[in-house]
Amino acid sequence: MAEFIIGEHDFLLDGRPHRVLAGALHYFRVHPDLWADRIEKARLMGLNTIETYTPWNLHEPVEGAYDFTGMLDLERFLRLVADAGMHAIVRPGPYICAEWDNGGLPAWLYRDPEVGVRRSEPRYLGAVSAYLRRVYDVVTPLQIDRGGPVVLVQIENEYGAYGSDKFYLRHLVDLTRECGITVPLTTVDQPTDEMLSQGSLDCLHRTGSFGSRATERLATLRRHQPTGPLMCSEFWNGWFDHWGDRHHTTSAEDSAAELDALLAAGASVNIYMFHGGTNFGLTSGANDKGVYQPTITSYDYDAPLDEAGNPTAKYHAFREVIARYAPVPGEAPPPAKPAPEFSVELDAGAYALKAPESWGTWERHEALPELDELESMPRMALYRTTVDSDVPATLVLGEVRDRVSVFLDGQPVGTLLRQNHERALGLDKASGELVLLVEDMGRVNYGPRLGEAKGVIGGATLNGKPLTGWDVLPIELGTPPDAAPTPDGGAGPVLRRARFDLDGPADLFLDTLDWGKGIAWVNGFCLGRYWSLGPQRTLYVPAPVLRAGANELAVLETATAATTVAHFRSGPELGHTEA
Structure with a gap:
């Protein structure tokens, strides 16, 4: 004592x-x-x-x-x-x-x-x-x-x-x-x-x-x-x-x-x-x-x-x-060693808009709910409704927190970003199934905006008329969604997987430079988000989540990737340091 x-x-x-x-x-x-x-x-x-x-x-x-x-x-x-x-x-x-x-x-x-x-x-x-x-x-x-x-x-x-x-x-x-x-x-x-x-x-x-x-x-x-x-x-x-x-x-x-x-x-x-x-x-x-x-x-x-x-x-x-003010041990840690470098091809993928039922369970809501109003308070969800306008229309969302990708009949229309203060899109065609992919990018951690709600705040209108009758599918992201493959491809969020072998556990650095925006997991462990906006270009994979023999990489791409190859690099790349 x-x-x-x-x-x-x-x-x-x-x-x-x-x-x-x-x-x-x-x-x-x-x-x-x-x-x-x-x-x-x-x-x-x-x-x-x-x-x-x-x-x-x-x-x-x-x-x-x-x-x-x-x-x-x-x-x-x-x-x-x-x-x-x-x-x-x-x-x-x-x-x-x-x-x-x-x-x-x-x-x-x-x-x-x-x-x-x-x-x-x-x-x-x-x-x-x-x-x-x-x-x-x-x-x-x-x-x-x-x-x-x-x-x-x-x-x-x-x-x-x-x-x-x-x-x-x-x-x-x-x-x-x-x-x-x-x-x-x-x-x-x-x-x-x-x-x-x-x-x-x-x-x-x-x-x-x-x-x-x-x-x-x-x-x-x-x-x-x-x-x-x-x-x-x-x-x-x-x-x-x-x-x-x-x-x-x-x-x-x-x-x-x-x-x-x-x-x-x-x-x-x-x-x-x-x-x-x-x-x-x-x-x-x-x-x-x-x-x-x-x-x-x-x-x-x-x-x-x-x-x-x-x-x-x-x-x-x-x-x-x-050492000028207190005793310091005589030994020091060794310098870093290069991590293993290799590449692996991702599979054809599971597209959320092709088979959404394998990504979760739809819920029915009359008004467009915020993410926080859903029971699980998910970080990501699909929202769908039907629109029927015989003229081009303007889709307006109350407020975007924090990213909304818009699809009409399975085709991408555009993406609205909170940091750009965006909340409206013009639709040349305004008839069919309207789908929103809504993402929470992280809650504010300092200042008066602590605790603010996430999702689409204040509903949505088309040419000034409120859109109602929404099906909502929360996507749980603690582990990779257990989504069925859809080899015919399509647009929208896609989950791709790859297997790779290692002689034994070692720190890895997953290169995300040629990918758009999304989340990655290794052996079910969520590494976190990546985004082509940078500055970060690699995701750190700690050795204890890996094993000798077969390992699995899963990547949920919510934008567009330039390649379906996953590269692992010898060290971290956290981006440019100049303003």
């Missing part, structure tokens, strides 16, 4: 001053069989602590149904941290931002229009309390004073940028203590007077989030946190990417200099991110400050460990800086 407390000037570990040297590593963005490897590489860089968020929307995907297994096994993750001789910081939110779908808040929470998110509203407090109790069931026994690794727990997340409800923060503190959390509690906000004042309570230890100008920002933090250790609990050493934008990188030399300045000032630090990992599945979020910008699948973040867990120039630069 050990004691970890906040002293007059420092964190105190068993009564001795202790500097927290932490790195962010999100267990839910890394295959669990790779957790120990990533944790060990953090130790070898000189870190003594691993920090992680917990994603409410994954741990409670359906209200009252919890999941702490597989990639969500928080207990296993924290025990691996302890096995490495390291400490842990847990940030359970309930809001985490993290460029994560809906900032980690579950979509079902918003089905009640009266719910008051991130404030002291009874329905929300009831839901968040139930969730946090389950998280603390895991965390409480693993605190440092009970022989575990957890030394700090965060309350909310950058709350000063969102609200100022002190009763809400007090509720979270009281619940956390009631659940047996005895380690120090922290908050984090950007170092502005307003945010630091609004986002915390005096009973909590304030920390800052920034990536530069350490002296200035620590001074601001000190005004609001007059005693105890200074800590940058999100030292931004890289950045994330949006579809259609460039790949963001930061100079290893410049980032190391900023880290040096922070440590020279005596502060503790959490490097965000030490290892970003991947937004596997359909978990990436989005930003919307007037223009909707969905986040890419890779969360490489230009971090010290790249997306595949290999050390970068930034890793070695940070290691050298840390």
